[in-house]
Amino acid sequence: MLRARTDEAKDERRHALLGAALDEFFEKGFAAARMVDVARRAGLSKGTLYLYFDSKEAMFRALIETLTKPSIDQLEQMAEAAHSLEETFLGLRQFAPVIIRETDVPRLMKVLIGDSHTFPEIVRAYRMQLIERVLGIMTAVLRRAHKAGEIHVAAPELTARLVVAPIIMSGIWQALFSDEPDAAVDLDALFRLHTDLLLKALKTGDPS
Template sequence: MTDQSVTKTKRQRRPDDRPAEILAAALSVFAKKGFSQARMEDIAKRAGLSKGALYLYFPDKVTLLKALVTQATGGQISMASAMAQAETAVSPLIMHFATTLAARAQDTELPFILKLVIAESQAHPEIGKFYLENVVLQAIPMMEKLIARGIATGEFRAVNPAHAVKSLMGPFLLSALWRSVFEPLGAEQLDVRALITQHVDIFLKGLRP
């Protein structure tokens, strides 16, 4: 392949790559400067675009952050939806969901996105509301449905499904805060996978009849 054909291929591919490149640039700028202090021109420069080109993809910072949330959590919502409809034992489904989410909490920027949502929701309520409506209020009812199904089939003892799901999710919030807040300040690196696997094992054993 000649240099000219390589350049042509990159040129053909680049428009499809730009949204992902812009989101990566936005997360980097948000993490460095904070959401309120970040400017669209900073993000455009980081992504190698003009400010005008950036606005063709994302009209403002709030839209960018919402897109980051969707990118980071969309797969987990789809997985929870599929699990809620699966007619199998519940315990393996919960363990699979939890360990998959733990891998994302360990290996991706998900903790830093959650930190941004928490930090900016008071000044920008639309951000917190978006996360609440599109992540929290989507995932939790599906997980509650799983717990309730386990109770109905006798796999689990009778508990409050809403409380059980919130108990299940606690260490995920701890992991996000630890990775995004405490590790940058010098805290020991957290093995999120090991923490979540142990927690879910204890959680599921606690649900046995």
């Protein structure tokens, strides 16, 4: 097989390997997946794979970065550009269903849950690069809204977890049950309801 020479060709091969790795991890679990099978699934040699990634752990870290960073960057930009908490939550309820339905983040979550006890360092990387960053964004949003007098929130760090929890729950649900028609959830309706309830509960003068 010819070696990729251009940056574009190298990026294509790296993308192919990451796609194959996610498929392999999702089907077999991270612990059981083998580098040779990832390479075979991508239509490349094992030697070519090692030119890009020296271990399964390195591939998984690259998957975390590739799959989550663009979405989290978008969320952060949206939160910073919003002029009110209501505007932020409106953006969030449009953003969340897209992440769950149209990206591979739910599949990544399923792999992590399956092997979390075996590779804690990988789970920590996921928590720091995705979960903690999202919680930090939402905590900052809530603090800003509280300071502006839009809402009353005594514990913004904990409240941020209530904001994020349905996204994580829905991602896991999507990864586990997306092939079962009777398990389908109207995500748009779910997140409309979620944001409406949050805004009502957090409005100024109603700390309950």
